Amino acid sequence: MTQSELADYLQAQRTAIDRALEQFLKVYGGQTQAVLKAMRYGLFPGGKRIRPILTLTAGEMFGAKQKELMPFACAVELIHAYSIIHDDLPAMDNDDLRRGEPTAHKVFGEGMALLAGDGLLTEAFHLISGPEVRRLPAELVLRLIHELSHAAGVAGLVGGQAVDLESENKDVDLATVEYIHVRKTGALILAALRIGAEIAGAKTGELRRLSKFGEYLGLAFQIADDVLDNIGETIAGEGGESGRNELKKATYPSVVGIVQATERLQELLKLCDRELVSFGESAAPLRAIAKHVIARAVQDKGRAAEESIS
């Protein structure tokens, strides 16, 4: 898959996901407009939609139809959107900007942003327990709800955020950084992939290899983000572009340095590729996504180095 083929592929998936999210939100209305508006703000225009794309991509690789995968893909994105709104709150990361736009609590106030996050999280579970998933066996759906809530709960997202919060302004070791990453970012990425494959009826061995791939990808994803943040801050000056009201966070580059972080990224890309070998050509999109996720940080690092020289 060439870079331009990947771009088209990602764009097509993103469009399908956005349409499904719109459709899903249409069922609400009436006097709850304010909180829905805040929820929509957290969802649209949205970022890269990488998590729901992973659900679609993994599911389609094993032969599932988009229609079967979509409610779960959307639920994954609703959970991601909730986690971003809550994470941006003053009590957490205290971010004023997200992708160059004011964060939800800056626009709607802290209380409404809190409720919007609560709403997104709750509606994720509402979506994957209702009519949209009726065509799947109920036992399978229950198992997937269990897996998704595991990834989002104390053993995943919430637990990772909690340790991250405790680590603020402290010197942390690499084990703690990886502990946070595996839960805060890795768990949902892993669940997104696995859920797609499980809907498709992937075999145990296939699921095992996909899970290893997901673990490497999740870690790479967070390290890449940290590397890009680190470069952004280096270029723009402390907290300038990032909109973060300064906090010392536990990041990979801050513990091992940027050079070792990018080396680790390249190592993770190799590990990702290795787990996909047995899937042959059907894994082309996943392979391209992994490369894309990792390359953006490694390339930007090169560019940043050039800029700082010139």
Next chain:
Amino acid sequence: MTQSELADYLQAQRTAIDRALEQFLKVYGGQTQAVLKAMRYGLFPGGKRIRPILTLTAGEMFGAKQKELMPFACAVELIHAYSIIHDDLPAMDNDDLRRGEPTAHKVFGEGMALLAGDGLLTEAFHLISGPEVRRLPAELVLRLIHELSHAAGVAGLVGGQAVDLESENKDVDLATVEYIHVRKTGALILAALRIGAEIAGAKTGELRRLSKFGEYLGLAFQIADDVLDNIGETIAGEGGESGRNELKKATYPSVVGIVQATERLQELLKLCDRELVSFGESAAPLRAIAKHVIARAVQDKGRAAEESIS
């Protein structure tokens, strides 16, 4: 059922629920201790456990076993505990005290309280999609998850909280107050009751009558709370005992006055009783609970009036 029989009954149910909640939380551990501690703080010692008791009581009335009902009863309480922690946050009601003790964010900080709420909500869905519910048909469990997430989401709890938040420091009419109550308090009480009955396999007509009962009870529950708050504030002085950092809230007594509010409570008790008639003696616990919920406010109102006279 006499008052003392009811007290024993409620105590026995409460003990069983507390034991089940303890058991459930035991599966977690490791490095996520801080957030678990905050979650536990929101759960124990807890209040009256009225919502999970309603699940047990409604289910047992139609012949379900406690063991089948308990995961859902606990999930209802986890959701209630999450809603309290988030509702107490400075961005919402800004309460420093809850049942005479410091609120979660006062003890653990705002960020950890936020995460504890997120954790409780997420773990509610984790609990009712896992091994604990395997003995129930998967289709039924999915339907119950859908119903509970509906009650907790934009159409229920979150939506009610949002309108409540928007109504702060505004003059609101009775329709808005009831709109808020139905969603913020009523929806979860109704779902708690219905879920119990559905697990027991209650028939359509039975479920319809129980639902009417639940709607009246939910409204009565919130009006009673408002009446008691109002008396508390009248006796203790503005915000003294309640620990609330002053906000004008949309309450039933503030709109129609305390006399009409207690009249409405007595009317609701009659409506509750009427819906239970056809269930005969098996509805004795529900009947006693409704009377108890309503009488505490009506009696306290009498006592408060006496105190203010003497």
